[in-house]
Amino acid sequence: MVYLLWKDLTACEWITGSQRVLTGVSFLTFDINYRNMVFQDFENKFQDKIDNEIKIEPKDWMPESYRKTNLRQISQHAHSEVVGMLPEGNWIGRAPSLKRKAILLAKVQDEAGHGLYLYSAAETLGMSREEMTDDLHSGKAKYSSIFNYPTLTWADIGAIGWLVDGAAIMNQVMLTRTSYGPYARAMVRICKEESFHQRQGFESLLVLSKGTKEQRTMCQDAINRWWWPALMMFGPQDSESQHSEQSMKWKIKRKSNDELRQNFIDMIAEQIKTLGMKLPDPDLKWNEERKHYDFGEINWDAFWQVVKGNGPCNKQRLDARRKAHEEGQWIREAAMAYAEKKMKQNNY
Amino acid sequence: MSKHLTDFILHLADSTLILGQRNGEWCGHGPVLEQDIAITNITLDLIGQARSLYQYAAKLINEVSKLSESEVPPAEGFKAASEDTLAYLRTEREFKNFLLVEQPNSDWGQTILRQFLFSTWQYYLYQQLKEKGSDTTLAAIAEKSLKEISYHVRWSGEWVIRLGDGTAESKKRMAHAIQELWPYTGELFLPAPYEKVAEVDFDKLKPAWFKKVSDVFNEATLLVPQHVYMHTGGKTGTHTEHLGYMLAELQYMQRSFPGCEW
Numbered sequence: 001m002v003y004l005l006w007k008d009l010t011a012c013e014w015i016t017g018s019q020r021v022l023t024g025v026s027f028l029t030f031d032i033n034y035r036n037m038v039f040q041d042f043e044n045k046f047q048d049k050i051d052n053e054i055k056i057e058p059k060d061w062m063p064e065s066y067r068k069t070n071l072r073q074i075s076q077h078a079h080s081e082v083v084g085m086l087p088e089g090n091w092i093g094r095a096p097s098l099k100r101k102a103i104l105l106a107k108v109q110d111e112a113g114h115g116l117y118l119y120s121a122a123e124t125l126g127m128s129r130e131e132m133t134d135d136l137h138s139g140k141a142k143y144s145s146i147f148n149y150p151t152l153t154w155a156d157i158g159a160i161g162w163l164v165d166g167a168a169i170m171n172q173v174m175l176t177r178t179s180y181g182p183y184a185r186a187m188v189r190i191c192k193e194e195s196f197h198q199r200q201g202f203e204s205l206l207v208l209s210k211g212t213k214e215q216r217t218m219c220q221d222a223i224n225r226w227w228w229p230a231l232m233m234f235g236p237q238d239s240e241s242q243h244s245e246q247s248m249k250w251k252i253k254r255k256s257n258d259e260l261r262q263n264f265i266d267m268i269a270e271q272i273k274t275l276g277m278k279l280p281d282p283d284l285k286w287n288e289e290r291k292h293y294d295f296g297e298i299n300w301d302a303f304w305q306v307v308k309g310n311g312p313c314n315k316q317r318l319d320a321r322r323k324a325h326e327e328g329q330w331i332r333e334a335a336m337a338y339a340e341k342k343m344k345q346n347n348y
Numbered sequence: 349m350s351k352h353l354t355d356f357i358l359h360l361a362d363s364t365l366i367l368g369q370r371n372g373e374w375c376g377h378g379p380v381l382e383q384d385i386a387i388t389n390i391t392l393d394l395i396g397q398a399r400s401l402y403q404y405a406a407k408l409i410n411e412v413s414k415l416s417e418s419e420v421p422p423a424e425g426f427k428a429a430s431e432d433t434l435a436y437l438r439t440e441r442e443f444k445n446f447l448l449v450e451q452p453n454s455d456w457g458q459t460i461l462r463q464f465l466f467s468t469w470q471y472y473l474y475q476q477l478k479e480k481g482s483d484t485t486l487a488a489i490a491e492k493s494l495k496e497i498s499y500h501v502r503w504s505g506e507w508v509i510r511l512g513d514g515t516a517e518s519k520k521r522m523a524h525a526i527q528e529l530w531p532y533t534g535e536l537f538l539p540a541p542y543e544k545v546a547e548v549d550f551d552k553l554k555p556a557w558f559k560k561v562s563d564v565f566n567e568a569t570l571l572v573p574q575h576v577y578m579h580t581g582g583k584t585g586t587h588t589e590h591l592g593y594m595l596a597e598l599q600y601m602q603r604s605f606p607g608c609e610w
Contacts, residue, residue, distance in 0.1 A: 082381065085375065085376035085384075086376050089375045089376035089377075092372045092373075092375055093369065093372060093373065093597045093598065094597055094598070094600045094601055095601070096601035096602060096605075096608075096610040097432045097436075097602075097610045098365075098395060098398065098399050098402070098431050098432060098435055099399075100610055101372075101395055102392060102395050102396060102399070105372065105375065105388055105391055105392050105395065106392060108375050108376065108388065109375070109385055109388040109389065109392070112376075112381055112384050112385045112388070113385060115381055116381055116382070116385075119381075154601055154610075204610075207609055207610060211608055211609060212605070212608055214605060214608075215605070215608060320376070320377065323377070324376075324377045324378065324379070327379065327455070327456075328378070328379025328380055328456070330515070330517050330518055330521070331379040331380070331383075331456050331457075331511070331518070332379060332380060333514070333515055333517075333518075334510060334511050334514025334515045334517070334518030335510055335511075335514065337514045337515045337518075338509075338510040338511075338513055338514040341513070
């Protein structure tokens with residue numbers, strides 16, 4: 001680290017010689033000033049890279065708060081993938097055909113895979129998967145609130161694919177260009193799979209929409225329940241968002257919450273016409289002047305309640321994750337003990 | 349003759365589907381993310397195998413009903429058989445899966461042991477089906493499935509060894525799992541009337557299975573049980589109480605909304 005510091009400081013080195021003769025006190029002042037200069041220089045170089053679209057890599061210098069923001073966001077994303085397996089997993093046993101069962105299994109398995117890439121990306125920022133998991137279980141780390149809603153009917157599986165994955169993609173496509181290299185690369189792969197999921201979800205709803213009266217009712221009901229929570233996935237309005245401004249400057253984010261939300265609404269408001277269903281918003285209307293859909297007020301009180309832990313399934317989801325982890329303890333211990341035994345036998 | 353062949357195929361299909369249904373319960377609840385993915389992968393393979401087998405059985409059933417159409421008109425509401433009618437619209441007395449695969453999940457040790465016992469049976473049986481090749485469709489399904497099954501045997505066998513020879517607790521749990529599941533292994537080698545048609549050579553199947561299982565138990569420092577009473581009946585439709593609940597879950601949508609497309 002020291003070596004790196006010096007190596008990168010050629011621009012400031014000319015000061016060193018002339019300052020050597022100074023007394024102890026002023027030498028200390030020099031040291032602080034010097035460190036500030038160094039820091040400033042690093043920060044400038046860092047921002048330069050970002051402004052020039054050069055990815056930040058794990059071994060590059062980065063401001064501590066950039067590291068923390070990325071770590072928070074990537075680990076939260078990883079947790080969301082893993083917790084997100086639960087509401088969909090709820091229908092694996094009851095999928096209405098063998099083909100749908102296979103599709104759903106493959107989809108939930110993909111989510112687990114996304115969790116893995118993202119934990120790996122987050123680990124490059126200096127936190128182990130174990131620590132991240134502990135933070136999830138203690139409630140310190142968050143995951144997307146969307147997974148705190150229940151999947152009540154089969155149509156919910158289609159609605160999650162279409163609306164929830166659809167909303168996630170809006171955000172994730174933007175993240176394929178995020179400034180932190182490992183996150184951006186993980187996102188490229190994830191986006192491919194997610195857009196496949198979204199099409200599958202839509203196709204599954206399309207079958208329902210062409211089916212019996214009961215199937216159409218089921219389809220509309222699922223859209224009614226998932227629409228508003230899906231809009232909340234983009235986070236608070238820009239005026240209320242805590243982390244947005246700095247994240248935009250660092251190109252962790254490239255579009256604001258409200259911008260992404262609007263793009264999503266515009267897309268879904270068109271796609272729903274093919275389904276012959278309605279979005280549950282009486283204020284939804286095309287605005288010719290804005291070239292966007294206008295939409296009704298989002299119930300942010302409900303959003304904050306779910307974030308605070310009062311959603312219908314917060315407790316159930318976290319309990320399920322904790323239980324899986326606790327019941328897996330003896331298995332992980334045994335696997336470690338066995339691996340160590342084998343290593344010793346092989347004289348490693 | 350043909351009825352026997354159909355029943356044999358249904359027996360193979362039901363066993364893979366029901367084990368898939370049990371394994372599917374793990375999805376999202378595995379002991380570590382990598383293994384959650386692995387067990388779900390195996391589940392997907394099992395569902396895929398079940399689909400191929402049900403599709404073949406449905407084809408045979410539909411051919412027979414076509415032949416008899418000239419004399420007997422189809423009953424009212426008759427619908428051609430399909431992979432879904434066979435999986436979703438038969439009752440617990442018609443399912444022909446092994447009792448072994450319908451046993452409720454307890455811990456991970458029991459799940460991977462059940463997988464190992466089943467996959468090893470599947471491996472040697474499918475080898476026979478592939479080599480005999482008297483039924484080309486079945487031989488082709490067996491050949492394709494064997495690639496997956498070889499991995500299942502390896503993966504589950506490695507887990508048996510790891511947990512058997514891991515810690516004192518894991519060893520105790522594995523010994524308990526063996527005690528729980530062993531009484532359901534006798535049925536794997538008890539010929540059902542419909543198996544004559546498939547010319548399954550049980551005299552070869554059982555020792556091959558037993559040797560593989562003994563070798564793995566041996567490496568896992570686990571004991572092979574002796575003189576255990578064996579429960580039977582699954583292959584001919586007399587199940588444990590668990591299967592009814594499994595079918596209630598599996599078939600819920602098709603029973604609640606009959607005749608729909610999904």
